Amino acid sequence: MSTHDDVRTLARPLRTGRDLDPLIERIGDARIVAVGEASHGTHEYYAWRSALTRRLIEERGFGLVAVEGDWPDCYRVNRSVRLRPDAEQDPRDALDAFARWPTWMWANDDVVDFCRWLRGVNATRPEERRVGFYGLDVYSVWDSMHTLVGWLRVHEPQHVDAATRALSCFEPFGEDGAEYAFASRFAPASCEQAAVDLLRSLCAGRGAAEAATDREARFAAEQNAAVVVDAERYYRAMIRGSAESWNVRDVHMVDTLDRLLAHGGDDGAHPVKAVLWEHNTHVGDARATDMAGAGMTNVGQLLRERHGTDDVVLVGLGGYRGGVIAGSRWGAQMAPMPVPPARPGSLEALLHDAVGQDALVVVPRGEQPDWLTRRLDHRAIGVVYRPERERRGNYVPTVLGRRYDAFLHIEETTPLHPLHLERAEEHVPLTSEAF
Incomplete structure (x- = not known):
């Protein structure tokens, strides 16, 4: 044939x-x-x-x-x-x-x-x-950080100090990924440890916290912390090359999916597809x-x-x-x-x-x-x-x-139909990827 x-x-x-x-x-x-x-x-x-x-x-x-x-x-x-x-x-x-x-x-x-x-x-x-x-994506470092701090203030104030330390580390860069990426390239210090410490402190207290709060909302808070950790790695990797930053991003997306699959339904008992x-x-x-x-x-x-x-x-x-x-x-x-x-x-x-x-x-x-x-x-x-x-x-x-x-x-x-035109105040992320 x-x-x-x-x-x-x-x-x-x-x-x-x-x-x-x-x-x-x-x-x-x-x-x-x-x-x-x-x-x-x-x-x-x-x-x-x-x-x-x-x-x-x-x-x-x-x-x-x-x-x-x-x-x-x-x-x-x-x-x-x-x-x-x-x-x-x-x-x-x-x-x-x-x-x-x-x-x-x-x-x-x-x-x-x-x-x-x-x-x-x-x-x-x-x-x-x-x-x-x-x-699943990794670009929302500042949105995730602000959302997390706001949630912690209401639900788990014992973790606010760790979140505030992480946020204060990122704040000097004005929510600009490019500025942070270049600063982390030429300065010895970065926000990596502050972000990791925040996620670690959240995960350490998971059991007792889930019993007292909305399990789904608590999971979302942990995920926002995980975004901050991997976004920080993503921006540092961009300076070293597009392949490395691409890999950080895709690994983060699969890690997030695996957490969702493990999390299951609200009661955690039903395997999810x-x-x-x-x-x-x-x-x-x-x-x-x-x-x-x-x-x-x-x-x-x-x-x-x-x-x-x-x-x-x-x-x-x-x-x-x-x-x-x-x-x-x-x-x-x-x-x-x-x-x-x-x-x-x-x-x-x-x-x-x-x-x-x-x-x-x-x-x-x-x-x-x-x-x-x-x-x-x-x-x-x-x-x-x-x-x-x-x-x-x-x-x-x-x-x-x-x-x-x-x-x-x-x-x-045919082209899809957007809900609105791009607005002047919208955030344009720093990225090395077009997809």
Whole structure:
């Protein structure tokens, strides 16, 4: 058979949520499903990811959604979807409050629709069986610190001194990651020990504190402290190179997921299954790309290493042409942009030529056809995108059959709809990553 025949043999039309049946079957009893996207600004990626997640929650008992977002922002959404006291009744209000660029990643209509649906599902369940929505990322060092100090003042004043020492260490840098990163590079002292001491003091008193307080809120306080520890490491690593800072970030995201899985439901007794929403560059196993050669690991690789390939399913998404929301530079106002047809020889061009419609490919567990074992260019659009550079960049060399367990191909993509334009007062994080 020709390569195109091999592709058509595996590809299944993708029209409605029921067409995901082969993927649901492949997921089986796996505990972790990580669902990617080839950009952070494409409606179809969010819509299909949501459709798959809804089925996993309803049919397979998945109990939490963890996303490439900041812990404090996403925890407000979590409180809303789980109908917690004093939380926003409409998750849209919690999402509209996101204030770190690029806000459109989560403050958009597709995420609102999903979170409203999730709140409705949770309203029919007892509190301990409600599905959560959590952020895994590492950028919220100052938001996490201020949130933690405020919570401790009310609930655990015995830890306020440790938190205040950590906060006072960071305060001279004016919530500027660049200033802190350079200061830690050229000065012998850093805030590392203050942050570690804070987390250690919280964890040491966990048992008695949980008995006297809201266990979920106490867990959130510890997670904010963990963000401070790893964000401090992240900013110091940025000075030494992008690969090291990337690894700090992805390890933090998997560590956070592992804490969520161990934490379980509110009573801690129910094992939880998790869906992750992140960019393909985090979800797809780094060992099947050129990332490994650059000394980089990622979420997908770490999940397989820690939890095994039987308990982890990695799902990629990509598109042939269409449109996207992105910024023309870091921190720029978002704008809809055209996405030209994928370049010849790429994975997306192969699927377009062979299938020519939206399709699902579930990777065989055993012997694979040649096109799944070849290294093909695979498009990756970040929050910064310049369509005119398509021929020189925006692609990651990928062995599809090793990078993912399944792949959703979209022929024509459209930009998602943000809830608001970027606001002048929004925080633009220092980072070496575009994903």
